[in-house]
C-alpha cells in the first residue's frame with residue numbers, strides 16, 4: 001500500500017507477510033460494519049489498530065482470526081495453531097471454576113487433539129511467568145482481579161508460542177505497573193520475532209514498541225503509517241516540524257465520530273511518506 005504510483009522495487013518477500021487482508025467487508029445484522037478494509041502486517045511488526053468507539057476495530061480482528069465471517073474480500077493469516085488471540089473484555093473465569101493453570105493449558109488444546117502435550121506444565125508455567133502470574137497458577141481465576149484475568153488470557157494466547165498475537169485492548173482497565181510489565185513482556189517477545197496486531201485506545205506503555213498505526217473510521221482505513229507521538233510531535237526521529245493540515249487531521253482523528261485517543265498528537269497522522277489517507 002503506497003501513496004505514489006512509483007514501482008515498489010523494495011517489495012518484501014511474500015513470506016514476510018503475516019496478515020494479508022484485501023477489501024474485507026463484514027455485515028453484522030443490518031449494519032455494514034467493515035467497508036473494504038485492506039491490511040498488510042509483516043513479520044516482526046507491531047501494528048496498533050486505532051479508531052473511535054464503533055469504528056470496527058474488534059470486528060476487523062474477529063474477522064482476521066476467523067471468529068466472524070467476512071461478507072466478501074480475502075484474508076490470509078497463519079493457521080489457528082500459530083495464532084494467539086485475546087478478545088476484548090472477556091473474563092478468564094468461565095461458568096466452571098478453573099485455575100489459572102487450567103485456563104492457560106486450554107490454549108494447548110487443538111481440534112482433534114484433546115490431550116495436553118507432554119511437558120504442558122512447564123509450558124504453562126513459562127507462559128504464566130511471562131505475564132507475572134506464575135505464583136498464582138493454582139488460584140481459581142474467579143479469585144483473580146479483572147486485570148489479572150486479562151493476563152491469564154494473554155498467557156493462554158502465548159502458551160502455544162504463536163507467530164502472530166492479536167490482542168483486543170489488552171491493557172484496558174489494567175493498572176500502570178501491570179501495563180509496564182506487559183510492555184516489557186511484549187518487548188522481549190517481539191525481539192524474539194513475534195508479530196503483533198493490537199487494538200488500543202492509546203499507545204500508552206506500548207508506544208516505543210509500535211511500528212505502525214492503522215486508524216479505522218466508520219469501517220474504513222483512514223490512516224496507515226507512522227504511529228502518533230505521545231508528545232504531539234512526529235513519530236519519525238528526523239522529522240523537524242509538524243505540518244498543519246487541519247482538515248485532514250480532523251478527518252483522520254475521527255471528526256464527528258469522536259476519536260479522541262490522541263488529540264494532542266493528531267498531526268502525526270498526516271503528511272508522512274508512505275501514508276495513505278482515503279476519504
Ligand SMILES: Nc1ncnc2c1ncn2[C@@H]1O[C@H](COP(=O)(O)OP(=O)(O)OP(=O)(O)O)[C@@H](O)[C@H]1O
Nearest residue numbers: 028029030031033052053054055056057058059060
Ligand atoms: N452483533 C452485532 N450486530 C449488529 N451490529 C454490531 C454487532 N456487533 C457490533 N456491531 C456494530 O458494529 C460497529 C463496530 O463495532 P466494533 O465492536 O467492531 O467497534 P470497535 O471499533 O471495536 O469499538 P470499541 O472501541 O467501542 O470497542 C458498531 O457500530 C457496533 O454497534
